Amino acid sequence: MSILVDKNTKLLVQGITGRDGSFHTRQMLNYGTTVVAGVTPGKGGVEVEGVPVFNSVAEAVKKTHANTSIIFVPAQFAASAVYEAIDGGIKLIVCVSEGIPTIELVKITAYMKDKNCRLIGPNSPGLVSAGDAKVGILPGHIFKKGSVGVISRSGTLTYEIVDHITKVGLGQSTCIGIGGDPIIGTKFIDCLELFAHDKETAAVVVVGEIGGRDEQDTAVYVKKHFKKPVFGFIAGKTAPPDKRMGHAGAIISGTSGTAAEKIKVFKECGIKVGDTPAEVAQLVKSTVKD
């Protein structure tokens, strides 16, 4: 088992004919993901990497029964691609695009309410259920099937931590990059709720960073509701206030959203925090036997 994506995932790639879309379609196919369709309005009828391209999500879903979508379209068109996926009946939408105005996410969130559909991202590297499916841009070779769940607001930092986990001899169940924007579709807590019911997952690593209060809320949730061991890492201990550190969501506002504040709450709520990525893997290893 794993969460969100697995062997039953039938993937649709929105923006498949673009540079990133076509490149990562090949990478995902190589990983073993079932990619059933691509969509680029106006380019219906062609094939990319042997995958049929359609003009609309609705048509692609009707013909191929795609249940998951990944979005590679430029930021200006990404919100509209998300709406199309929602209306097309896609159950899991993974938005890789970076740079969507935040107010669009406010609207998307409202539009999705009461629709049986989940958004991951935007500004997400995607997710991997080790050995089963990769829906995203994460480098497949660093993953190994196992029992550690990983949830992260970042991309390459996630790879770094996953790589350490693999190198200490453990593997991953599902690893999710939830995205670095201020408003994202699926948060840490949403992922933990799924991990709670996943038999394969024995422990979870939460990789947070400065900005907002998701990590604090997550820690309180873990203390109250989550029974499996949770480990943490927070990036940005040396980040200055009021400066956006790359990610749109990674900004300390005045004195709130600092790494120190997040680490403190993590520790208070029983989450073991590693000072470095290597230390996180060591902490997990001391608790989890794969």
Place this chain on the structure above:
Amino acid sequence: MKVHEYQAKEIFKKYGIPTPKEKVCKDVTEVIAASREIGTPCVIKAQVMVGGRGKAGGIKVAKNGDEAKQYAQQILGMEIKGIPVKKVLVSEAVAITHEAYLGIIIDRTEKKTVVMACKEGGVEIEEVARKNPEAIYKVYADPLLGLMDHHARAVGLFLYDDPKKAFGCASIAQKLYKIFTHLDASLVEINPLVIDQTGQLIALDAKINFDDNGLYRHADVAAMRDRESEDANELRARECDLSYVKLDGDIGCVVNGAGLAMATMDLVKHFGGEPANFLDIGGSSSPEKVKNALDILLKDKNVKVIFFNIFGGITRCDDVANGILQAKRELNIKQPIVARLTGTNEEKAMEILKTAGLVFATTMDEGAKKALELLK
């Protein structure tokens, strides 16, 4: 992106929010003329994009023309939190009878825009939110319908007992919401919103921060950027599609990905060093981009060692390696470089850099430690 008070007030005026009579000036002569036009007493306000201008002596009330001249001389050219004052706003002195706070931000937890009101003006709202959250009245706007009239009135009625003032405030809240949503703001704030002797509501101060992600669809807003007030290197980085923030240390960090870039800075500090910067070269980095990154980094004369920490996914290590070589050729780099390049095409990268005279590391821990050793 931040803008100055005078720029925010121009937007306020366009949307019909009452502001004091005022004029932005760049030298003493202009201040003298403005103080005559507006009349005295008047307020001379430093235009810098940091808080605490008043405390730093950047806001002064001039009783007459002589004082206006004197204060203009003082304030123009002074530094507030390290930022030189290039412009002042000459503003009519409003006789304040009441002060309040009114602002809009995005609540990341609720995933909605929220209008916030506080009966105290001139406050640091985050401070109030932490220490005395009950003092803040919040109304969430409906993401699809917007700020409804009865919600806006509720904000007004929270701040003022007099219905006329309450509804005047409701109208201002609606205008603020329009600014927020039309222009992709991330914060709009009137702090303080005052009532003058005649009972009029006036936005005495104005603050607007814009969502960088929304700038592409507001050329007029993007044009308001005060390039002079920004770190020249940070500005250049943005133009090169790099994300750079200068810090005070001596170990320059070049990293792909924002999270890893922060973790790299933290690691340098963890082992007892001081990072010189945050620098994210992003995904799919071309050699050119790596060269630009080094060029920007080396403008900071404090940088004594350069630490490359690359985890190749989309970013190819060989591209980064070629960028390093190109930069070494063209930029005359004297500082030692520690390179930790792992992931996509790392073997090719090693081949490329074999004779480049770099110090190699296989893990980021090792890289950070080697960078520190080189400082000695």
